[in-house]
Amino acid sequence: MNKKKMNRRRFIGNTAAASVAGVLAGSFPVLAQTKNSGTLAALGGAPVRDKRPWPAWPYTDEELVQSMTETAKSGWWSRIDNRNSSKVARFEREFAPFHDIKYVVATGSGTQAISTAVHALNIECGDEVITSPYTDMGTISGVITSRALPVLADLDPDSFQLDAKDVEKKINNNTRALLPVHMMGAPADIRAFVQMARQHKLLLIEDACQAHLAKIDGKRIGTFGDVGCLSFQSSKVMASGEGGACLTDNEALADTLYTVMNHGSDKRGTHPRIGPKYRMNEFAASLLLSQMRTHLQRHETRNRNGKYLTEKLKGYSGVAPQKLYPGTEECSYYLYAMAFRPEEWKGASRAQFIKAVQAEGIPIGPYIQSGLHKYDWVNFICGLEVYKKMYGEKRLKEYKEQTKHLPACDAVADRMLLIPGSGPLTADQSSMDNIINALAKVWEHRDQLKSIKV
Ligand SMILES: Cc1ncc(COP(=O)(O)O)c(C=O)c1O
Structure with a gap:
C-alpha cells in the first residue's frame, strides 16, 4: 500500500490540468475558495459534481x-x-x-x-x-x-x-x-x-x-x-x-x-x-x-480513465488504488477499486467516507461485504454424505478450520471502495476530475467526517 503521506501541493499538482474547475491555479487553497469546496455536501454544502448524470449501464442504442x-x-x-x-x-x-x-x-x-x-x-x-x-x-x-x-x-x-x-x-x-x-x-x-x-x-x-x-x-x-x-x-x-x-x-x-x-x-x-x-x-x-461494434472504444476509454485516476491519486494517502501486477497492460476496469485506509481518517469510518463522497455526486460504494468463507455453504457441503464418503472426516475437519482463517480477505472486504466501471468509467475526463476533486474536498474536511450520520 502507498505509505506516503498526502502532500497537498503534490496531490493538487497531480490533479488534472486546466479542466479541473476547483484547481485551476494548481494549488489547494483555490479549491477551498470555490463555491463547491466550502462545506461538505453531506453537511449541507454544494456538491462537487453538478446534476450531470453518469453514463448509464447497461448500454443501449x-x-x-x-x-x-x-x-x-x-x-x-x-x-x-x-x-x-x-x-x-x-x-x-x-x-x-x-x-x-x-x-x-x-x-x-x-x-x-x-x-x-x-x-x-x-x-x-x-x-x-x-x-x-x-x-x-x-x-x-x-x-x-x-x-x-x-x-x-x-x-x-x-x-x-x-x-x-x-x-x-x-x-x-x-x-x-x-x-x-x-x-x-x-x-x-x-x-x-x-x-x-x-x-x-x-x-x-x-x-x-x-x-x-x-x-x-x-x-x-x-x-x-x-x-x-x-x-x-x-x-x-x-x-x-x-x-x-x-x-x-x-x-x-x-x-x-x-x-x-x-x-x-x-x-x-x-x-x-x-x-x-x-x-x-x-x-x-x-x-x-x-x-461488439463499440466494445473496444469503451474499453479504451475505461483504461484511459482508470489510469488517469490512479495517476492523480499518487500521493493521496486516504485510499490505496488496487495494485496491478508487473506486465499488466490493460484492465477491464469493470470496477475501479481502492482500499480505504482507516488510519488516515482521524477515526471516521469507511461508511462515513462513502457517504461524504457520494454526497459530492460520485458513485462510490463498498463491495462484497465478506468473503465466501463466512457463509453456511461450508457446513452444508461438509454435512453431505457424498462429501463425507469421498473426503473423509479428517480432511473435512481440516478443511473447515482452513476455511475459517482468511485474514487478508477479511481486511480487504472491510476496506474495499468501488466506483463502477461499466458506465461511470466511460465518462469524459472532466468527470474523472470530479472524482479527484471530491476526494480532495473530503480529505480537506476529514475532521468533520465523524459527524456524518450513517
Ligand atoms: C468473479 C465472478 N465470477 C463469477 C461470476 C458469475 O457470473 P454470472 O453472474 O454471469 O453467473 C461473477 C458475476 O458477478 C463474477 O463477478
Missing part, C-alpha cells in the same frame, strides 16, 4: 433495439442445433478475435461457463480446486455441483487478488485444478499460476468473468489456462442480462465444452457424454453482437 427486434420477428429464439446462421454461433465466431482466442463456447451465464469448464475437464467428486474467497458464488457453484471441494486461499491485500503463495501451501494430492479469479477486471498473478499449474500438473481455469479484454504480458486474460470463463450479466462491461462464455485454444476441448453445454449432445447430434443444458439464447447473442 438504436442498433441494439433493432437487433433484438430482428430476433423477435425471426421466430428463431433458441439455439437448438449448431447451425451457422444462429446468432449465438455468429457471436462465438465474431467474439473470438476480441480475446485473441480460437474457440468460444457461449453459455447462459458466467456461472454456467465455469460449471461447463469443470464438467468438460472431468473435475469431479474427490478432487479439490483452489480458488479465491473474495468473489461471486458463481466461481465455486460449478465446483460444488460437481461435488468437488472448493479450497479457498487467502488474498494479496494490495491487489485484492488470490495470493499465489497461499495457494501453493494449499496444494495436496487431491488438488486437480487452480481457479484464479481476475478481480475487478484486473489480471490476477497469472504468471505464478501458470507456472504452478505446470509444476504440479494441475488444470488451470481462469475466472475472467469481470476481466473482459484485460491484458498482461502481451496476452488477453482468459487465454492463459485450459479454459477462460467470461460473464455477460447485466453489470458487466459487455452485457446481455445473463450470459457467459468459455474460451479455449484447444479444438478437442472446445468440442467437449460445446457438448457439455448442450446437455451431452455434440455438434453432430450424437450423445457421447452428459451435461446440463447451459445454452445462451438468441436474444442474449443479439444484444452482444450489437455491442
Whole structure:
C-alpha cells in the first residue's frame, strides 16, 4: 500500500490540468475558495459534481433495439442445433478475435461457463480446486455441483487478488485444478499460476468473468489456462442480462465444452457424454453482437480513465488504488477499486467516507461485504454424505478450520471502495476530475467526517 503521506501541493499538482474547475491555479487553497469546496455536501454544502448524470449501464442504442427486434420477428429464439446462421454461433465466431482466442463456447451465464469448464475437464467428486474467497458464488457453484471441494486461499491485500503463495501451501494430492479469479477486471498473478499449474500438473481455469479484454504480458486474460470463463450479466462491461462464455485454444476441448453445454449432445447430434443444458439464447447473442461494434472504444476509454485516476491519486494517502501486477497492460476496469485506509481518517469510518463522497455526486460504494468463507455453504457441503464418503472426516475437519482463517480477505472486504466501471468509467475526463476533486474536498474536511450520520 502507498505509505506516503498526502502532500497537498503534490496531490493538487497531480490533479488534472486546466479542466479541473476547483484547481485551476494548481494549488489547494483555490479549491477551498470555490463555491463547491466550502462545506461538505453531506453537511449541507454544494456538491462537487453538478446534476450531470453518469453514463448509464447497461448500454443501449438504436442498433441494439433493432437487433433484438430482428430476433423477435425471426421466430428463431433458441439455439437448438449448431447451425451457422444462429446468432449465438455468429457471436462465438465474431467474439473470438476480441480475446485473441480460437474457440468460444457461449453459455447462459458466467456461472454456467465455469460449471461447463469443470464438467468438460472431468473435475469431479474427490478432487479439490483452489480458488479465491473474495468473489461471486458463481466461481465455486460449478465446483460444488460437481461435488468437488472448493479450497479457498487467502488474498494479496494490495491487489485484492488470490495470493499465489497461499495457494501453493494449499496444494495436496487431491488438488486437480487452480481457479484464479481476475478481480475487478484486473489480471490476477497469472504468471505464478501458470507456472504452478505446470509444476504440479494441475488444470488451470481462469475466472475472467469481470476481466473482459484485460491484458498482461502481451496476452488477453482468459487465454492463459485450459479454459477462460467470461460473464455477460447485466453489470458487466459487455452485457446481455445473463450470459457467459468459455474460451479455449484447444479444438478437442472446445468440442467437449460445446457438448457439455448442450446437455451431452455434440455438434453432430450424437450423445457421447452428459451435461446440463447451459445454452445462451438468441436474444442474449443479439444484444452482444450489437455491442461488439463499440466494445473496444469503451474499453479504451475505461483504461484511459482508470489510469488517469490512479495517476492523480499518487500521493493521496486516504485510499490505496488496487495494485496491478508487473506486465499488466490493460484492465477491464469493470470496477475501479481502492482500499480505504482507516488510519488516515482521524477515526471516521469507511461508511462515513462513502457517504461524504457520494454526497459530492460520485458513485462510490463498498463491495462484497465478506468473503465466501463466512457463509453456511461450508457446513452444508461438509454435512453431505457424498462429501463425507469421498473426503473423509479428517480432511473435512481440516478443511473447515482452513476455511475459517482468511485474514487478508477479511481486511480487504472491510476496506474495499468501488466506483463502477461499466458506465461511470466511460465518462469524459472532466468527470474523472470530479472524482479527484471530491476526494480532495473530503480529505480537506476529514475532521468533520465523524459527524456524518450513517
Ligand atoms: C468473479 C465472478 N465470477 C463469477 C461470476 C458469475 O457470473 P454470472 O453472474 O454471469 O453467473 C461473477 C458475476 O458477478 C463474477 O463477478
